[in-house]
Amino acid sequence: MSSSFFYSGIAETDQNGNIISAIRAVAESKQLQMYVIKQQLGDDDANYGYENALILLAPKHKIILIDFGGDADEMDVFFDDFIEDLSSLSHKYRYKNIVGRARDWKHLITTTTINNESCDFSYIEQLLTDSKIEDPSGRKNSELLISLLTGSINDIDRIKSGVPDNILDKIKQKILLFDGDQTRFIYDSPEKKTIRIQGLSGTGKTELLLHKLKELYLNCDGKIYFACHNKILASSLRNRIPEFFNFMKVEEQIEWNSRLWCSNAWGSGGDKNSGLYSYICRHYGLTFLPYGRVASFERACKTALQDLLSIYESIDEIPPIFDYVLIDESQDFGENFFNLCEVVTKNNVYVAGDIFQSIFDADRTKVANSDYLLSKCYRTDPRTLMAAHAIGMGLFETKKLQWLEDNQWGACGYLFEKHKPEGSTTYTYQLKREPLRRFEDIETTESLEISAINTDSADKVAYIIDALEKIQKENVTATEEDIGIIFLDNSKSFYRIADVLQREVYERFGWELNKAYDSKEKTKGALFVSNKNNVKGLEFPFVICVADTITRNLGLRNSLYMSLTRSFIKTYLLIDLESNIDLIDQIAPGIDKIEKQGVIETQEPTAAEKLEIQMTIAQSTKRKTFSEIFDLVYEELDLPREHKTTLFDMAQILKKQFKAVEEQEFTAKLSNFLENNLEYL
Known part of the structure; x- marks a missing residue:
């Protein structure tokens, strides 16, 4: 089975098999990202001629050129050609502005000769110990060079020179590397x-x-x-x-x-x-x-x-x-x-x-x-992802909304332990996720802050303004582009709140507001605000999510999961206190455990409860509501938003047909109705 911690671009042979196997074993055991390559990935022309050499790459370590053929002269040529090509790559992608010329980073590359027959786990382990880089600046430059060799090119304008001193810039400037998969x-x-x-x-x-x-x-x-x-x-x-x-x-x-x-x-x-x-x-x-x-x-x-x-x-x-x-x-x-x-x-x-x-x-x-x-979500803090899954699936609630079997938990990136309490017919699960390089060595605060108040339109605007001020105060380098505001509500009140928010944000911060439900994109120099329909594929350091009442509606829970996971530092979630009081009592201890211990603890449903869950899901997907079909058709036809309310009111005359015909047939009728009536608006 392949490992996300290890990649080899070299075929294993009798001459190198033990070396590669030992490197793989160390990578998986230490959960350390490691690569074994012959030359820069994606460039088959960069062939160095000497077949008995390989390149070992590992973050926080020197780049190691391994000679398993014992030919010192050939290895010297290999080393010189490698430095020349890596220097060319550094210049091509403007990395030279950060790492300098070859003479500035040549000390981050070392060579060694290994006897394949005697190479084992402990030998590679010691090799890594001897090549570890302690200096933060040296580590950064080494990882930048590794990113060039693996084709995981980072935006050098984002990385910048020096070592950042705050959480936002540390995560923004983290050097991203492809994993093995x-x-x-x-x-x-x-x-x-x-x-x-x-x-x-x-x-x-x-x-x-x-x-x-x-x-x-x-x-x-x-x-x-x-x-x-x-x-x-x-x-x-x-x-x-x-x-x-x-x-x-x-x-x-x-x-x-x-x-x-x-x-x-x-x-x-x-x-x-x-x-x-x-x-x-x-x-x-x-x-x-x-x-x-x-x-x-x-x-x-x-x-x-x-x-x-x-x-x-x-x-x-x-x-x-x-x-x-x-x-x-x-x-x-x-x-x-x-x-x-x-x-x-x-x-x-x-x-x-x-x-x-x-x-x-x-x-x-x-x-x-x-x-x-x-299975690894590189955008989102693992705690945010776990909280989003737990809330979305109702894992902290007496009656779950969804449950995965053991192989499915694994496919979604969860490590788990389970035990059966005395007298129970089901297991108690403890679910956790592997740490991510993006967040290692970074001490972050809580990843999800839930606020429950008695909300109306004015309260929502005031909450958002307070959250924006808090983000600015705690993150001095944050800009308007670092924040996304997402409303799960798609009613008329949402558009009115967005209009008020546009004025308040400009007066308070001097920021423009990008109404993504109109622009359909994330724009530079503007604060992003949208309903749940236009956030797929986006990410922000900070997200403010306004959810009002969290019902057991499956579509709403799915939208909530999607919205919460748009952030990679922190999500602020606003819900109505009065309508969510019972839910808050159930989820608060679970969220607290995620924040402090990085663990979801939940009880497996009984066989009867699992069957009920599946029946509920099947029933909910059997037929959409009139409003859901209208929204889907309207988006598919890409019709103008300013006419949506009017066309929705006009489409009410089709409601009798909605109940009388199959969903597929009704969708076709509604599509024709909207296109035919749009010209009169």
Whole structure:
């Protein structure tokens, strides 16, 4: 089984096998990130000729060049070539501004000769002890050099020179390195056509897809399609790709809509470049099924597959139109879409999704089908993530809202111990998460602050202003871009509060307010405020979440989980005191234990309670409410927000039909109704 703590880019042979095995064992035992490589990852041209050498990388340690062939002259040449190439990389990515020239960091690289036959765990352990760097500045420079060699390029403007002296800057400037699983996904050659990567929100899935895209684009002259579910995310990705390519110093020009496409999955019939499904239909001459005619995208994809098989004798006869397809947010799609992508793709389909995006998904069998499981959430303080999961799933409440089996806890990154108290028929679980490099050596305060007051609109604005002042006071380098304000409420009152907040924030702090429910993006130089619909993929050092009443509604709990995990330092959660008094009594001790001990302690439900949980989940997903369907259709059609209330009121005349027909049929009717009536507004 692969380990997130270890990566090897070298095949194990009789000449190096013991060395690599010993390094792997030390990495897993010490939970220390370690890499074994031959040259800079992603650059097969950087071949040093000497086959009996390898490079050992470990944060907080010197870079170790290991000679297992015993040829001193060849090793000297290897060393010189390595320094030359690393210096070139440092210059290319402007790291030289921080680490200096080769003469300034050459002492952070050492060479050693190891006899493969006698190498064991204790030998590597001692080697690491001897190469450990105690100086904070030296550690920082060593990790920057490691990031160059592993392709985990950091923004040097974010890292800055010197060692930061406050929590915010320490975490912001922490050097990020790919773990073993992430590195394997980017650089290892796939052994099957469709590669599935699953992980929690914040595990870096989209970032990995961008790195994979870069590798494919540079090494393939063919066609690549990058798709996701909704138009907002697709627009964000299309803007992000050229920024990422520029950051990674990709010299090749992006040939949009000839070599590379980026769009949502569905599209429109009038423009083949508006969506992946639309492109497929236009290319093969298939009938395009728009949203108004078929409510289920799965059904549209299934029909396209059937039409293709009616044209060609077999799947193998279908001529592919893309060399690679990359899909983000795969949890939003069904298998028919993936199957359609596979038959029209020549080489590989890369699929990335969140196994916990909806914590109330009754079907978790897809986790077992993942080729890469990313269990470490690098964005969020582990305590925040645990608290969000616990509140979302009702783990501290007498009646749980969701429960995972042991293998599922493991897939979501939890280590656990369990024991059965005397007289009990179920286990008591203690769940915890592995520490993260992003937060190591950093003493943070509480990660989640829950405030319960009797709220009205004025109270909410006053609370937010107080929280903003507190953040500024405790973090002198914090700016308006470091804070996100998220409302779970999507009613008219939310928009009124946002308007008041816009004036108050400007008068008090001189900050502009970015109403992301209108702008659909995170903008520079502005304080972010949004409802729950526009926060996917975003992160902030600080989040202020206004939740009002936390009911047992599964959709609300899922939105709460999503919102709480947008922060990587601290989340402020405001709830109404009167309506949440019983809930507060149940969750307060559990949250306190997470903050102080880093542990969730919870009682396993009985078999009957688990069955009730699954029945509740199945019932809740069986049919959406009128309002939920309206919101989904409105967002899918990308209609203007200023007409939403009016169209919602007009759509009330369809309520009788909503009760009388299947959800799929009603969705199609509602879609036609909205498009037909929009022109009159």
